[in-house]
Amino acid sequence: MTSRGTDSWSAAGLPAELTSFVGRRHDIAEVKRLLAGSRLVTLVGVGGVGKSRLALRVAAEVQRAFRDGVCLIELAALESPAVLVQALIENLHIVDHSSREPMEVLTDHLRQRQTLMVLDNCEHLRHDCAVLAATLVRAAPGLRILATSRQALGAAGEQTMVVPALPVPRTNGTRPVGEPAERFDAMRLFAERAQAVVPDFEITDDNRETVARICRGLDGIPLAIELAAVRLRVISADQLLARLEDRFGLLTTGSRARLPRQQTLRALIDYSHALCTEQEQLLWARLSVFSGSVDLEAAEHVCSGGGIAAEEIVDVIIGLVDKSILMREEHGPMVRFRLMETIRQYGRDRLRESGEEAELRRRHRAWYVDLATRMHHEWFTPGQVTWYERMRLEHDNLRSALDHCLCTPGEAQEGLVLAAALRFYWIAADAPREARRWLDDLLAADPAPGPARLWALGVDARIAVLQSDFAVSAALLKEYRELARTLGDDTAEGGASYVEGLAALLQSDLPEAERLLGAALSCGRATGDDMLAANALIYLGTTRSLLGRGAQAVESFEECLSLCQTREERWFRSYTLWTYGIEVWKQGDTRRAVEMERAAIRLKEPFKDPLGIALCAEALAWMAAGEGDGRRAATLLGGLEEIRRGFGGPLFGSLSVYHEACEEAARAAVGDRSFETAFRKGKAMSAAELVAYALRDAGRGDERRSESSPLTQREMEIARLVARGMSNKAIAASLVIAQRTAEGHVENILSKLGFSSRVQIASWVGRQERPANEPGPGGAP
Numbered sequence: 061m062t063s064r065g066t067d068s069w070s071a072a073g074l075p076a077e078l079t080s081f082v083g084r085r086h087d088i089a090e091v092k093r094l095l096a097g098s099r100l101v102t103l104v105g106v107g108g109v110g111k112s113r114l115a116l117r118v119a120a121e122v123q124r125a126f127r128d129g130v131c132l133i134e135l136a137a138l139e140s141p142a143v144l145v146q147a148l149i150e151n152l153h154i155v156d157h158s159s160r161e162p163m164e165v166l167t168d169h170l171r172q173r174q175t176l177m178v179l180d181n182c183e184h185l186r187h188d189c190a191v192l193a194a195t196l197v198r199a200a201p202g203l204r205i206l207a208t209s210r211q212a213l214g215a216a217g218e219q220t221m222v223v224p225a226l227p228v229p230r231t232n233g234t235r236p237v238g239e240p241a242e243r244f245d246a247m248r249l250f251a252e253r254a255q256a257v258v259p260d261f262e263i264t265d266d267n268r269e270t271v272a273r274i275c276r277g278l279d280g281i282p283l284a285i286e287l288a289a290v291r292l293r294v295i296s297a298d299q300l301l302a303r304l305e306d307r308f309g310l311l312t313t314g315s316r317a318r319l320p321r322q323q324t325l326r327a328l329i330d331y332s333h334a335l336c337t338e339q340e341q342l343l344w345a346r347l348s349v350f351s352g353s354v355d356l357e358a359a360e361h362v363c364s365g366g367g368i369a370a371e372e373i374v375d376v377i378i379g380l381v382d383k384s385i386l387m388r389e390e391h392g393p394m395v396r397f398r399l400m401e402t403i404r405q406y407g408r409d410r411l412r413e414s415g416e417e418a419e420l421r422r423r424h425r426a427w428y429v430d431l432a433t434r435m436h437h438e439w440f441t442p443g444q445v446t447w448y449e450r451m452r453l454e455h456d457n458l459r460s461a462l463d464h465c466l467c468t469p470g471e472a473q474e475g476l477v478l479a480a481a482l483r484f485y486w487i488a489a490d491a492p493r494e495a496r497r498w499l500d501d502l503l504a505a506d507p508a509p510g511p512a513r514l515w516a517l518g519v520d521a522r523i524a525v526l527q528s529d530f531a532v533s534a535a536l537l538k539e540y541r542e543l544a545r546t547l548g549d550d551t552a553e554g555g556a557s558y559v560e561g562l563a564a565l566l567q568s569d570l571p572e573a574e575r576l577l578g579a580a581l582s583c584g585r586a587t588g589d590d591m592l593a594a595n596a597l598i599y600l601g602t603t604r605s606l607l608g609r610g611a612q613a614v615e616s617f618e619e620c621l622s623l624c625q626t627r628e629e630r631w632f633r634s635y636t637l638w639t640y641g642i643e644v645w646k647q648g649d650t651r652r653a654v655e656m657e658r659a660a661i662r663l664k665e666p667f668k669d670p671l672g673i674a675l676c677a678e679a680l681a682w683m684a685a686g687e688g689d690g691r692r693a694a695t696l697l698g699g700l701e702e703i704r705r706g707f708g709g710p711l712f713g714s715l716s717v718y719h720e721a722c723e724e725a726a727r728a729a730v731g732d733r734s735f736e737t738a739f740r741k742g743k744a745m746s747a748a749e750l751v752a753y754a755l756r757d758a759g760r761g762d763e764r765r766s767e768s769s770p771l772t773q774r775e776m777e778i779a780r781l782v783a784r785g786m787s788n789k790a791i792a793a794s795l796v797i798a799q800r801t802a803e804g805h806v807e808n809i810l811s812k813l814g815f816s817s818r819v820q821i822a823s824w825v826g827r828q829e830r831p832a833n834e835p836g837p838g839g840a841p
Contacts, residue, residue, distance in 0.1 A: 084114055084245065086807045089788075090221060091118045093800065095176075095204060098219040099197045102182075102207040105223035106384045106403065107332050108283030111208040112180050114223055119178050119206060128173040128202075136181035141188035148192075167199035174202035182209040183335060183383075190215040210332060211383045222384070225280035225400065229272040246275035246285060253289035261292060270297045277301070279400040329406045335383060341410070342367050343376045344385055344399075348407030349420040352456030353389060353396040358431075362423045366416075391453055421464050428454070428461040429474055432481035439484050440591045442628035445666045451485050458482065462498050472506030476516040483519045484631065488667045492523045499523075514543050518555045525563045526671075533563060554583025554592050565599055573603045594623050594632040598639060605643040606715075613643050634663035638676050642715070650683050657683070658755055670747060674703035677754050678719065685722040690729030691738040693722055698742025699750035771809060778805045783822035 091114065094101045103111045116132070123130040133151050138144065145162040149169075156165045177196075182189040190213040193205050197217070207213060212220045226246040247263065250271055254261040263271055274297065278284040291300050333341060346363040347354060356374060364370035377397060380386040386397045399407060411417045431454070435447045451458070458478070465475025479498045486495035499520040503513065521536035537556050544552035561576030577600040584593030601616030617640040624633040641656030657676045664672045681696035697719075727735045745753065771779060781791045792802040809821060 084110070084117065084226075085810070086803065087114055087221075087223065088118055088121065089803050089807075090800070091115075091206070092122060093803075094219045094221055095122065095206065098217065099203065100193050100205045100207070100213075100215055100218045102209055102213050102218055102220045103223050104209055104212055104220055104384055106281070106400065107210060107329065108281045109223050109225055109384075110282040111223045113282070115178050115180065115206050115208050119176055122176065126174050126176045126204075128175045130176045130178065132178045132180065134180050135185060135189070138185065141185050144185060144188050144192060163195065167196060170196060170200040170203050172202070173200065175200075175204075177203060177205045179205060179207040182207050182213060183211055186211055186213055189213050190218075193218075210335065222387075226275075226282060226285070228276045228280040244272075244275070246278075246280040247271060249282060250275055250285050250289050253286050254292050257290055257293040267297050270301050274301050277401065279402050281400065281402060284402060326406075329403065332383065332385060333406070333410075336385070337376075337379065339368050339372070339376045340379045340383070340385070343373070344380060344403075344407045345410040345414060346407075346416070346420055347380075347386070347397075347399055348404045348411050349417070349424045349460075350399075350404075350457055351460040353398040353453060354457070355394065355396050355453075358427055358457075359397070362420065362427050392449070394450070394453070396453060421468075424457070425461045425464050425471065425474060425478075428458055429478045429481070432458070432478050432485075435485065436481040436483065439631070440594070440627050440629050444629045444631060448485065448488055448667055451482070452489060455489070462502075466498075466501055466505055472502050473508070473510065473512045475502045476506070476512040480512070480515040480519045483522070486523065487526065487671070488631065488669055490668075490670045492527055495523050496520065496527070509543055509546060511547065511549075514540065514547060514549065514552060517543065518552070518559070521556075522559045522562075525559055525566065528566065530563050530567065533559065551583070551587050551589070554580050554587065554589065557583065558592060558596055561596070561603075562599055565603055570603050570607050574600065574607065577603060590623060590627065591632075594620050594636075597623070598632065598635050601636070601643070602639040605639065605646070610643060610647060614640070617643070630663045631667065631669075634660045634669075634672060635675075637663070638672065638679065641676075642679050642682075642718075645679070645683055645686070650687060654680065654683055661751060661754055665751065668747070670703050673747070673751060673754075674700040677750060678715075680754055681726075682718045682722045685725040685729070688729055690726035691734060693726040694730070694735045694738035695742035695745075696750075696754065697723065697726070698739035699745045699753065701739075701743050775805055775809050778802065779809050779821055779825050782806065782809070782818050783825040785822075 091101065091103065095118070103115055105111050119130045119132070131152060133148055135144075135147075138147055145166055149156070149162055149166055152166075152169065154165060154169050158165070160168075179189060179193070186209060189207065189209070193207065193213060194215045194217075196203055197205060212218065226249060227244045228246045229244050251261065251263050274288060275285060278288060288300060295303070333344070336344065343359075343363055347359065349362065350358070356377065359377065360370045360373045364373055368376060377386060381388050381397070385403060386399060389396045389398055408417075411420060432451070435451060438444075438447060462475055462478060465471040465478065475498070479495065479502060482495070486492060499516055503516055503520065506513075517536050517540040521533045521540060524530075524533035524536065537559060540552065541556055544550075544556075557576045558580035561573050561580055564570075564573035564576060577596050581593055581596035581600060584590070584596055597616050597620035601613045601620065604610075604616060605613035617636055620636045621633060621640075624636065637656045637660035641653045641660065644656060645653035657679050661673055661676045664676070677696050677700045681693045681700075684690075684696065685693035730738070742750070742753075777795070778791055781794060786794065788802045788806060789799050791797075791806075792799040795802070806818070806821075810817075
């Protein structure tokens, strides 16, 4: 990140920092920890991510621990491995006119010294640096080596750390979400470098979203951010964002003190590309067709052939991971791989140049159509959660495949199959708007009749009902039925009856809902469509419950639960328990009803199903109000307020009468002022906090955080230990956790509180724990 030339380095010490060092507090701590336990530590990462700058900052902070100091050996300009050892001798200013071998001279010089040696930019001399490092640490007990490379050296005893990009704000559409954007190192770096060329630049409400999108678009790569910030000398932040599509042309002319390959983003990545084998270059280009991340199975199916056999893909991926081109990610038991967006765009340029892009995009689309279809057929099985979790990870790829279908002539039919096969996924992932957009656009793109269109019409109508868009749903179902008759599809009537029955239920037409849902159930039984039968039973039971026929309702719910348990699935079972619990509550067994709602929430948790969780939380609010616990009812109602708004109408039509009665009873129990206070408390909860609150018994208190603290219970415990002056190591020992875990908690505390030192934490803890009537400094209460 610092501008420098090879002449500025000194083996006798470290160069002065020409620009400020931003962030990396946790990374610095981790490198120090590795150095404490290993004599050879290599920082690896993609070009421009800040490996050299991090190594130098760590070296500066630990140099007092080395009696004979720190020496920096810059290898980027060294082209021949034959002169590697001699270059070190020269950099260390060793004078020796004997005929001894250079390695002997070097080891003899270092043998009795306590030194930290920084070997910077080893990737092009990786093997020779590995041999050198292994030889030196064996010969010199007091020597420790901190190396930087785009790939691990592979030396015995080497510890490696992947240097991550700088944290960037998450975005929801265009707006940053989560913590304030200015707390992210990438944003701070952009602002500081921008001020170097535009002194009055600062992040404001007007440009915060733009800067966040720039930093996110550049993957938090420090060099890319620095190159981008310099552009503000001649263009605005909005113009810069608009030009990021041409990032390789835009981000040029960095510091002239850098080596040529470090002066432009393209040159930097060109150099990484040149270090790859021919197969690695080919796979890099082909993997660029994926959006987000990719698993091994998808890579093998989409990217093999034409120079890479399917069985060779895994070895080539290992090579790209080793060279920091691909980032390895663990998601529970699954391992996936990701190209940072800048690296992916470079690969996409290479793919276009190869002439393979159209074929690779077609193969990508075919893979995801097949994957979604398999998920649909296996949704009503024990593999349901696994499929959902997998498709959540594939969401970006699903969008990419759908976009290809929409924009490519002749592909819309495949797009309809893909969008329709994701029926339950769209609902579980809380993406009904996105589903409707894809379905509507694809249906408009290709009006040709066929099974794909029939399926898509039915799914579109179903989701429209869930959004209370009843007129649109009716129009879609009219075309659906006409097309079914044209195609001679007798099984389609069951799906139409189900959607119409659900619409009738949501609009409180209970007799019609019972008739239509009964017809759907009969069709499901006749055709062996267990998913249709289960869906119909859930809401047939709900309708009968609302009609006051409790025994029939229970019969429907029990049949549905039996069907679901036979298939060992969770999704339909959770919705059955939700509405079954309401019937049990109406029959007077509140305790059992509450446990059924909680069981439903626990079944829903893997899906993060906001609508389903809101329905259960709503029911729990009714039950709390019925028991006279107005505050708990108000808190639950507040927690689901945003979800209710996003649902587009009252939560399940006829059931809205219970919502009104609940609010009235809660206000009567605690008064308007206490009700509003509790409601605001619930409204401030995250989805996870709402779930935790709903699953706790009344009166247990809020175990996650206090009213006045943004910290979790564990973080508060660690903050108190910090206030007592304990080190991270002592904290780890006290709590029986890993030191790294303790360090991570302290980093989170500093970030949440906006602090930069442990002293500030100690002061804050003191203020938090001072009794309300105890005077503070100066006698102020």
